[in-house]
Amino acid sequence: MLKGYATTPNGPRRIVYLLAVEDGTLFLLFYRDKKDEVDKNVSPKNDDFRVQLKKHLGILREDIEAGRFETIDTP
Numbered sequence: 001m002l003k004g005y006a007t008t009p010n011g012p013r014r015i016v017y018l019l020a021v022e023d024g025t026l027f028l029l030f031y032r033d034k035k036d037e038v039d040k041n042v043s044p045k046n047d048d049f050r051v052q053l054k055k056h057l058g059i060l061r062e063d064i065e066a067g068r069f070e071t072i073d074t075p
Helices: 049-065
Strands: 002-008 011-020 025-033
Touching: 025 049
Parallel strands: none
Antiparallel strands: 002 011, 011 025
16 A cells, blocks of 8 residues: 655645555555544554545455446556
């Protein structure tokens, strides 16, 4: 899992990606306000984060199986 940070006109955000190591593919899992309960501590130790991670991984799995995704190839 990779964490990134963004600054927006509405304040700081956290971006969380799941990295498929074998082929280097990144999947966006979260783009959230850095101040919410999930993103205060992006760690398996945070119960709120674990609940949302499980939910988002399930959604990602369903989207991949149904072909509901776009790829962006980089040179």
